[in-house]
Amino acid sequence: MKLTGREKTELFLEGVVTVILLLLLNLSIIVLINETLSTNPGLQDGIFIIKRSIVIGPNHYQIWSWENIFIAAMFVFDAAVVYWRLIRRYHQIELRHIINELHYIANGHLDHRIDFHLSGNTQTVVESINALVDSVIESIEEERAIEHSKDELITNVSHDLRTPLTSILGYLGLIQDKQYHSEEDLLKYTEIAYLKSKQMKSLVDNLFEYTKVQQTGTQLSYNRIDVDQMLEQLVASFELEANKHDLVVTADDNDSQLFIEADAEKLGRVFNNLIANAIKYGVGGKHIYLKATKKNDEEAVIEVINDGPKIPKESLNQIFERFYRVEGSRNKDTGGAGLGLAIAQSIVQLHGGYIDVTSDDEFTTFAIHIPITRNDQITNPQSHQLISKQGEKK
Incomplete structure (x- = not known):
């Protein structure tokens, strides 16, 4: 993910403000400790005894300057806090980028994918979003295919039913209007109408059988x-x-x-x-x-x-x-x-x-x-x- 100039400035200011606040906090703590020691001689004696009892290494080096130890500990703590604040702000920027990408996709750009390569759980979120969009597109395409299939089904069934139905109506119309010249013609017309009716019944039976076997949960004996x-x-x-x-x-x-x-x-x-x-x-x-x-x-x-x-x-x-x-x-x-x-x-x-x-x-x-x-x-x-x-x- 590439940061903009504004976002880089945002991270820099976050670091500067955090450092300033930590320095003020450290100074306040040092002032409070010095004030406490200066007003409490017993505490000073206790710290002196402790320092004399603490030795380091085989040569028994003693620690005399507790201020240096405290400053070093505060420096490590301050560095950890600055790092945590910057990482936290960076993750917020990442989420902001992801949200912007989501808005872009939601506005109809379904062919777009989030191409960030992030670390940790954030990358999992990106991959899940891309997979979800792929799933949505697949569902849309399946729905379109189903709609097209339904239209095709209606068209084909209408055609296959209309053709014999037209013949049936035509020949029955001739019979009704008595437009036949002999009993032989009458039998011929009725036979054709009967055969066309069987053809329609066969189509209806096939449609019924097809829809029945296509249904989920169809039981077999x-x-x-x-x-x-x-x-x-x-x-x-x-x-x-x-x-x-x-x-x-x-x-x-x-x-x-x-x-x-x-x-x-x-x-x-x-x-x-x-x-x-x-x-x-x-x-x-x-x-x-x-x-x-x-x-x-x-x-x-x-x-x-x-x-x-x-x-x-x-x-x-x-x-x-x-x-x-x-x-x-x-x-x-x-x-x-x-x-x-x-x-x-x-x-x-x-x-x-x-x-x-x-x-x-x-x-x-x-x-x-x-x-x-x-x-x-x-x-x-x-x-x-x-x-x-x-x-x-x-």
Whole structure:
């Protein structure tokens, strides 16, 4: 911290005034002592006896001049008092500088930091203030991000609801106005309205599921799950849908049974979303493979692999963001709300795991890393952060 000329003068005057006051105090004490000794011969005799009895060193030097000893002691005391007063004044100046910096930051200069390098507890105060400002800025940025996210949520939901709703109202309007030429047209219009209504219901259900898994304190109902049996059930449930898209869903057999503790309903939602996603976007592919392995005593890896088109590299880091869609349009036939992968990731994080995705010209693989028991914790090597079973990074 650099002192101004005024502050240096303030320190100098503080020292001068302190020295003057101490000199007056010392003079007063000396005068009082001399006056007391001159009026009390018995006290003088006592001091003389004491001086004769005090010897110093092997040669037995005696102390005869107590005035010199007193003056030396007073000099040390005075120097200590002057030093204490100057240090005290200097700390007051430091605090004044810190307060001025705080006022400057409070006036809206949030990018400013106190760059003093002080000593002792004052430096701790400076570091704490800088950390507090950083925390405030981080909170402000998070709040702005949340507001932006809310705006984006409203925009996307409005768009995704308005599109099918417009179709429903349009076709129902045609029916109400009897603007159809045959019963076949009537059935066609009602079928389209029905399909669009299902699309809206699917979006609402996804929004409800996403907000539910995002809430803090979401409780999981743990069950002991046979992973091989679960994969077989998934193959059976998606077999017809996959055949419609010329895809074959298969599950690899494990040499030994693999059991995990998880919420069966929510974990089923994860695989439903991932397999449905593979079917929807796996145009041109022929297979969807389900594979489960035990990585170690604490971690299981369950993979959903398809040989469809490669996911662009620039999309891999954003693929789990809500409402993000690789094809970049919200009106494609493939188009859902873009919440499926975000829901899947949130559910896996609730279990204390994470989802890793890789894609090349041969395969696209979604690997679900999940703890084998509810008490296990696993590490995401990409983030180097420990994810607890409640989905919070520690």
